Amino acid sequence: MSRTSALSAFVESAPPGELGDVTKAIKNILGDDAVTHELAPAFEKYNEEQFSLVKLPGSNAEVIVSAYNSLGDGRYYDTESATSFAYDHTAGVGSDARSYTVESENKELLNALVKSLRSHGSEHYPAYHIGAYPTTSDTQIALLTVASKYSPANYWNGRWRSSYLFTPSASTLTGTIAVDVHYYEDGNVRLLTKKEVNTKVGGRGGAADVVKAIAQAERAYQEDLNKAFGGLAEGAFKSLRRQLPITRQKIEWEKISGYRLGQDIGGGRR
Amino acid sequence: MADPIDSALDLLRRLNPKDVKQNVDHIIELNPSLEEDLLESVDIPLSVKKCSQTKRDFLCCDYNRDGDSWRSPWSNNFEPPIEEGVTPSERIRKMEIKANEAFDVYRELYFEGGISSVYLWDMDDGFAGCVLLKKAVKGGSWDSIHVFDAQDRARTAHYKLTSTVILSLGTESDALGSLDLSGNMVRQVEQDMAVEDDGSHVVNIGKMVEDMELKMRNLLQEVYFGKAKDVVGDLRSIPPLSQTNRDRQTQREMISSMNR
Secondary structure (H helix, E strand, C coil): CHHHHHHHHHHHHHCCCCCCHHHHHHHHHHHCHHHHHHHHHHHHHHHHHHCCCCCCCCCCCCCCCCCHHHEEECEECCCCCCEEEEECCCEEEEEEEEEEEEEEECHHHHHHHHHHHHHHHHHHCCEEEEEEEEEEECEEEEEEEEEEEEEHHCEEEEEEEEEEEEEECCCEEEEEEEEEECCCEEEEEEEEEEEEEECCCCCCCHHHHHHHHHHHHHHHHHHHHHHHHHHHHHHHHHHHHHCCCCCCCCCCCHHHHCCCCCCHHHHCCC | CCHHHHHHHHHHHHCCCCCCHHHHHHHHHHHHHHHHHHHHHHCCCCCCEECCCCCCCECHHHHHHHHHHHCCCCCCCECCCCCCCCCCCHHHHHHHHHHHHHHHHHHHHHHHHCEEEEHHHHEEEEEEEEEEEEECCCCEEEEEEEEEEEEEECCEEEEEEEEEEEEEEEEEEECCCECCCEEEEEEEEEEEEECHHHHHHHHHHHHHHHHHHHHHHHHHHHHHHHHHHHHHHHCEEEEECCHHHHHHHHHHHHHHHHHH
């Protein structure tokens, strides 16, 4: 693997909120601060895939950076504030804000979706950002939600991302929900999940119906995820190592040579 | 600027623990001077080899390696064979045989399967060693790497144990999609224990490893199924937040009215 692709793989694997730490470590390992130029494409990919946030120039509002609101040449736009801006992926800074009007046949629906998605977000995500953008030659609308929580003082960070494509003509909703959690106190533990969503939007296919379908898919997924934790704890984890031997007693190490496999052990196991 | 090895360890603590072996290889390619320190201080999942003499599987790590060969704890021979591979002194090998028998019982009692291997080596003021355990099932794998040294003192020994458990769990289905929950945790302990003869060492190490694994299993359970799940709950709330906030408000009002 080439140097650049190895470094890019490191960037891609950076946990939520830790891109800066990963970059700093890379610079130090190489003894080369200028490596950030080489990493620029990897930063761009990371930011667009992770729905990184940028403070709108001249405002306090933070908005999403993704492939769906990219205008090319390092510029992105925000639907709600009707603003476009330049984004420096390496520095993580936005600049040069200009007014930008989204052109779409579905302008009304788009605006209604922004509202509905925002009110759904405020009901279920303590800290979240959303985005809605026309895409695929204006035949679909991309709907993004990103909710991150960073607690580096307690050695954990997490991110929930969901992205959907709604097709108004067919009333279908397809997309992915992804969760990324990192815990790193005296270790390194990572939860990475991915779930494909593919559903039909009910009612008349209006904004409220679309967001209702999203809400149902996300609720069902979170419930399934919670069940999966229980399943792993009771299943694979238990069958890997017992908490205590079947006798429920710790080993008498002084008498270990007296334990005979298959007999004393497990008291006649299957 | 921090020492490059500290940065390399910091990076490995952040990147996906599932890719640790590949990430170590990449870091070494990027900065070859880190090779020795990294291979010594980073634990990767254990690989398995078959002892051609006893036909039993054994575990491989840096401590039973000589070049591209690994010493079997069952036969004391290297696989593949090499001329004059480093083996322990007669006294330490005797203890190693006893320790392998003991941890084979331990493995059966706690893991009900899997593979164990113990390797010991001579030190100036005592000896050192590692206890390795590995088990894989459908949907998960467990690797224990316990590295210790024992310093002989009058009628006692001072033990220093560093334990790593690498635990990978995963599941995949249409309803759930894919879920991977993988990582490693490290703990250290030091202890003075009574020693009558070499048999006492095996007993002492056995007790220390058993206590440590019990502690670590509880910790892993807490982190994997408690912490990870809690963080998901912190990111997204199943009950509507307006409801939760109203409930909290009502609770506060009740408490303040009771205090009045």
